[in-house]
Amino acid sequence: MSHQSTYEPKTGIEKWLDARLPIVRLGWDSFVDFPTPRNLNYWYTFGGILAVFLVIQILTGVVLAMHYVPHIDYAFDSVERIRRDVNYGWLIQAMHANGASFFFVAVYLHMFRGLYYGSYKAPREMLWIIGVVIYLLMMAAAFMGYVLPWGQMSYWGAMVITNLVGALPVVGEGIREWLWGGFSVGNATLNRFFSLHYLIPFLIAGLVILHIWALHVPGNNNPTGVEVKGKGDTLPFHPYYTVKDGFAIVAFLMIFAAFVFYLPNALGHADNFIEANPLATPAHIVPEWYFLPFYAILRAVTFDIGPISAKLGGVLAMFGAIGVLFVLPWLDGSKVKSMRYRPVAKWFFLIFVIACFGLGWCGAELPDNQVLGTPLQFVTLSQILTAYYFAYFLVILPVLGFIEKPKERPASIEASVLGDQPAAAQ
Amino acid sequence: MKRFITALAALAAVSAPALAAEGEAHAPEPHDWSWEGPFGQFDDAELQRGFLVYQQVCASCHGLDQLSFRNLGQPGGPFELIPDPEHEGEYLSWANPNDNPVVMAIAGEYMIMDGPDDAGDMFERAGVPADRFPNPFANPQQAAASNGGAIPPDLSVIVKARAGGAEYLRSLLLGYSDEIPYDVELLPGQHYNEYFPGGVLAMAAPLSDGIVSYPDGSPETVEQYAHDVTAFLAWAAEPHMENRKRMGLAVIIFLLIFAGLLWLAYRQVWSNVKH
Numbered sequence: 001m002s003h004q005s006t007y008e009p010k011t012g013i014e015k016w017l018d019a020r021l022p023i024v025r026l027g028w029d030s031f032v033d034f035p036t037p038r039n040l041n042y043w044y045t046f047g048g049i050l051a052v053f054l055v056i057q058i059l060t061g062v063v064l065a066m067h068y069v070p071h072i073d074y075a076f077d078s079v080e081r082i083r084r085d086v087n088y089g090w091l092i093q094a095m096h097a098n099g100a101s102f103f104f105v106a107v108y109l110h111m112f113r114g115l116y117y118g119s120y121k122a123p124r125e126m127l128w129i130i131g132v133v134i135y136l137l138m139m140a141a142a143f144m145g146y147v148l149p150w151g152q153m154s155y156w157g158a159m160v161i162t163n164l165v166g167a168l169p170v171v172g173e174g175i176r177e178w179l180w181g182g183f184s185v186g187n188a189t190l191n192r193f194f195s196l197h198y199l200i201p202f203l204i205a206g207l208v209i210l211h212i213w214a215l216h217v218p219g220n221n222n223p224t225g226v227e228v229k230g231k232g233d234t235l236p237f238h239p240y241y242t243v244k245d246g247f248a249i250v251a252f253l254m255i256f257a258a259f260v261f262y263l264p265n266a267l268g269h270a271d272n273f274i275e276a277n278p279l280a281t282p283a284h285i286v287p288e289w290y291f292l293p294f295y296a297i298l299r300a301v302t303f304d305i306g307p308i309s310a311k312l313g314g315v316l317a318m319f320g321a322i323g324v325l326f327v328l329p330w331l332d333g334s335k336v337k338s339m340r341y342r343p344v345a346k347w348f349f350l351i352f353v354i355a356c357f358g359l360g361w362c363g364a365e366l367p368d369n370q371v372l373g374t375p376l377q378f379v380t381l382s383q384i385l386t387a388y389y390f391a392y393f394l395v396i397l398p399v400l401g402f403i404e405k406p407k408e409r410p411a412s413i414e415a416s417v418l419g420d421q422p423a424a425a426q
Numbered sequence: 427m428k429r430f431i432t433a434l435a436a437l438a439a440v441s442a443p444a445l446a447a448e449g450e451a452h453a454p455e456p457h458d459w460s461w462e463g464p465f466g467q468f469d470d471a472e473l474q475r476g477f478l479v480y481q482q483v484c485a486s487c488h489g490l491d492q493l494s495f496r497n498l499g500q501p502g503g504p505f506e507l508i509p510d511p512e513h514e515g516e517y518l519s520w521a522n523p524n525d526n527p528v529v530m531a532i533a534g535e536y537m538i539m540d541g542p543d544d545a546g547d548m549f550e551r552a553g554v555p556a557d558r559f560p561n562p563f564a565n566p567q568q569a570a571a572s573n574g575g576a577i578p579p580d581l582s583v584i585v586k587a588r589a590g591g592a593e594y595l596r597s598l599l600l601g602y603s604d605e606i607p608y609d610v611e612l613l614p615g616q617h618y619n620e621y622f623p624g625g626v627l628a629m630a631a632p633l634s635d636g637i638v639s640y641p642d643g644s645p646e647t648v649e650q651y652a653h654d655v656t657a658f659l660a661w662a663a664e665p666h667m668e669n670r671k672r673m674g675l676a677v678i679i680f681l682l683i684f685a686g687l688l689w690l691a692y693r694q695v696w697s698n699v700k701h
Contacts (some may be wrong), residue, residue, distance in 0.1 A: 038701045080492050080583065083666070090666040091673070239695045247688040254681045261674025262464050265586060273587035273663075274579075283623065417700050 003219075006033050030216060035234035036241050037222035037344045037413050043117075044220070045248030046110035052249050053103045055207065058201050060096040070194035072187045075150035076275040094264040100142050102256045104290035107135060116349055118337030125329040132325045134207045139291070139322075141200040144193040146288055153270030156285045158185045158193070164298070167312040171294040184278070186322025223414050226409055233413035235424040284366060292363030293356055294318050297389065299367055300382040317386065324393045329420065331393055331402025341407040345400050352392045355385045450576055452601070452620040454593035457653070461660065463690035464675070465506050467668050468661050476658025479651050484581060487573065487629075489561035492582035493662055495533035496555040499523030502668040504661065505532075506696040522556040536560055574615040576628035585656070585663040592660045599652035604633035 007028040009015040018025055069078040082089035111131070114120055120128035147158045162185060166176040181188030219228055228234055235241075259266065267289060271282045287295050301314035305367050308316070324331075339346045362382035369378050410416035460469040477498065480490070498505045499520065505528045507517035520526045532554035538560060541548035553560075561580075563569035569577045579587075588594045601621040610618055616626050635646045640646055644654075661667070 021595050038699065077492070083664075084497070086491065090664075090670060094670075235699060235701075240699070242693050243688060243692045245684060247692050250681055250685040254678065254685060257674065257681060261670055261677060264670070270587055270591075273583045348633045390627055 001032075002030070003035055005029050005328045018292050029165065030212070031242075032236065034216065034237040035219065035228065035231075036237045037220050037228055038234060038235045038240075039222050039224065039413055040220065040241065040244075041223055042244075042248055043109070043113040044222075045108045045245050046113065046248075048245035049106045049249050049252050050103065050110060051208065052202065052253075053106060054204060056095060057099050057103060058205070060092045060099065061198070061201065065194075065198060068194075070148070070191050072150060072190055072276070076192060079295060090264075091260070094260045098259045098264065098267060100145060100254065100261070101288070101290065102252070103261065104142070106252070107138060110291075111135070112353060116339050117221055117223055117341070118332070118334075120329045121332065121337050123218040124131055124214070124221060124399050127211065127218070128329060129326055130207055130214055132322070134204055134211060135325075136243065136322060137200050137204050137207070141197055141204070142288065142290065144197040144200075147193050150190065150276045152274045152280070152282050152301055153269045153272040153285070154275055155185060155276030155278065156282055157287055160285055162189075165310075167277040167315050169312070189198055195352045199360060207342045221337060222261045222413060223338060223340065224410055224413055225341070226413055227413045228413075230414070239372070249304075278396060285420075286364060289360065289364075292361075293359035294321060294363070296359040296361075296363035296382040297321050297386045299363075300379065300386040302367075302379060303385075309395075317390075321386075321389060324390065328393060328397075332397040332406060334397075335401075336406040336407070336409065337418070338409075341409045342400070342404060343407055344396070344404045346373065348392060348396050350398070351388065355388045355392075359389065429456075432457060451623045451625065452597075453510050454621060454686045456609070457596055457602075459592060459657065459660070459666065461657075464671060466671070467591050468502065468504075468657065470504055470507065470646075471642060472654050472663050474600040475505055475642070475650075476654035476656070476661075479633075479655035480581070480658055481636050483632050483651075484655065485559075486562055487569075488576040489563075489578075490559040490662060491580050492558075493559060493665075494556060494558050495529055495553060496523040496526075497662075498532060499529035499663055500665065501557065502661075502665060504658070505529055508642040526555070529555045533557060566589035567618040574628050578629070581612065581659055581662065583663045585660045588665075592656050594621065596652050596656040599633055599656070600648065 005025055005028075007022075008026040009018040009024070011290075014024060017023070064082060067082045067089065069075055079093065082093050084090070086092070114128065114131070143157075143161060162176055162179050165179060166172045168175065169209055176184060179189070180186065181192060184289075184307065219234075219320045222228075267284065286292070298314040298318040301317050302310055303313075304310050305313050334342065334345065339349055359382060362378045362385065365378045367377065367382070369381035370376065371378055371381055460466060489669065497503055500506065500523045503523070505526060506523075507519050508526070508528050510516040510518050523529055524662065533555045536553035536557070537550045537558075538553045538557050539548055540551050543549055545638045563572065566577055585591050585595060587678065590597070598619060601619045602617065603620065607625075610625055612618060612626065615628060617628070617630050618625055619627055630681045633651045635648055636646045638651060640650075646651055664670075
């Protein structure tokens with residue numbers, strides 16, 4: 001860890017352990033004494049919230065796996081049996097299904113926070129990249145998890161997404177069959193998705209440890225984007241941020257509980273209560289809400305680009321939308337981290353957030369539908385928004401790095417907190 | 427926090443169209459249900475009448491595969507509480523729904539295929555509460571053959587499996603009409619219902635006045651039948667709903683108090699530092 005350890009073993013057993021495995025010291029330095037910028041706002045609580053949700057998902061998931069049957073003939077009935085006959089199965093299943101949605105709510109807010117305050121910039125590039133890998137794994141876990149109940153949307157969602165791989169030239173068809181374990185989405189597919197769905201959360205847990213490690217080397221970014229310069233800039237993590245994160249976690253859990261107990265199926269789709277039927281395609285295949293922006297980007301490419309077919313172009317755009325996040329630290333050339341002091345970038349960021357929500361809206365609608373009765377079709381809107389999504393990363397941020405004139409930044413975190421008051425007045 | 431809630435509201439607005447989607451068909455008629463809202467519970471009398479409608483009308487074509495007879499007597503089920511014949515106004519209940527005499531009697535009306543026995547033969551016996559509701563057809567092929575090629579869907583989760591839920595189901599049951607739009611052509615065995623996506627379905631109007639007699643003197647009208655059987659199927663789709671809402675209230679109150687205490691602790695801890 002980057003700061004001097006202040007842990008002092010007091011009892012004999014603590015000294016004995018500290019000389020052999022300083023795990024208590026690690027915990028003390030990471031979560032008790034860790035110097036944390038004193039000006040973190042509530043946008044900085046989503047990391048803690050995400051950790052709680054990872055634990056909720058793993059605990060409920062382990063219990064569900066005890067009762068779930070990964071076989072195409074029994075999967076649908078076994079999930080319904082969990083809801084009906086397993087003790088508190090209705091609760092555990094609802095927590096797991098809604099937990100996935102709230103996991104994504106938290107991760108999106110966490111990512112928007114990082115984008116706004118420039119948390120991806122040096123020296124936090126590794127922290128950001130590990131975060132994007134975690135996000136990718138979350139999407140894989142959520143996608144495979146949604147297939148497990150083996151409802152109509154499970155089956156047809158799996159069909160649509162795995163078929164995308166088939167768009168790759170030469171190797172696509174081979175990879176698709178390899179993913180399926182056959183010539184269609186079937187029992188082999190369901191079995192491997194179940195196996196991987198159980199594996200991925202533990203990969204995520206491992207990456208979360210790396211994520212926290214990469215956080216604790218440079219320390220937290222903060223709303224000013226000005227790095228910590230002295231002791232006056234920070235507070236120990238405990239009790240200041242344990243209590244603040246704690247409050248945010250419980251407040252977030254309250255909204256989660258409102259969904260689990262009062263709207264358990266509101267975020268799902270009615271068609272997924274119909275058992276998968278390979279012979280009946282649903283009228284309108286839609287993914288879960290958290291994939292809708294990427295679904296819109298996929299469908300926005302309706303034209304061939306040279307040798308690249310529209311289908312392959314859509315697939316490349318969809319994966320590119322996440323891929324671009326990996327190189328973001330090197331695309332944004334501005335030395336100023338926080339958008340508080342970037343008068344122009346701030347507005348482009350706001351439009352970016354609106355574009356993301358707009359893409360989500362487009363993903364939920366049929367491409368040929370008209371936007372609010374205007375002549376504009378959703379496919380056109382999603383093309384405009386997709387263009388903006390990529391332009392934000394590939395054009396706007398790089399160019400602004402050169403031409404934007406940032407506002408004056410505070411000399412230090414302490415100065416920004418205390419304003420003109422002399423430090424003694426603290 | 428305020429900004430966060432705004433963000434969440436915006437998210438709900440974005441995801442709503444995905445959930446509401448489909449379209450085409452006539453939107454279901456709004457209807458008041460006893461189980462709506464955070465405190466809404468099922469009405470036992472309604473569920474009991476709805477079960478009669480299911481048993482005497484729907485069950486000839488539609489299965490209820492996810493349910494066992496014992497579910498009828500479990501907490502929150504239609505026959506959990508039985509009027510005490512010896513004490514006016516009091517109710518009897520059974521810790522184990524398999525011991526509930528009303529449920530045992532209902533199960534006993536059914537013949538269940540069991541076996542093979544020691545000689546290797548299948549045999550029929552009277553049902554017990556642990557048995558599942560028998561499906562009216564031996565297999566999907568038989569179901570299709572008996573219904574002009576359309577397999578009658580299982581009704582266990584039908585209320586959750588249709589956009590519009592209970593209101594859609596009730597509207598569908600009441601939505602049969604002789605006035606068929608000029609551009610709709612019906613083949614033999616097809617029927618028109620404006621609430622059904624596409625408008626054309628294989629099921630004929632299943633309900634008619636007086637088709638089921640109610641022992642409790644409720645009106646024996648199509649309107650009442652549709653309401654009752656929808657209530658029963660809403661319960662069948664989610665038999666633990668009452669427990670879910672009760673526990674939810676306790677959890678939310680607990681979290682509110684917990685959040686309040688944490689907020690006070692937060693104010694106390696941060697009171698001596700500028701931030």
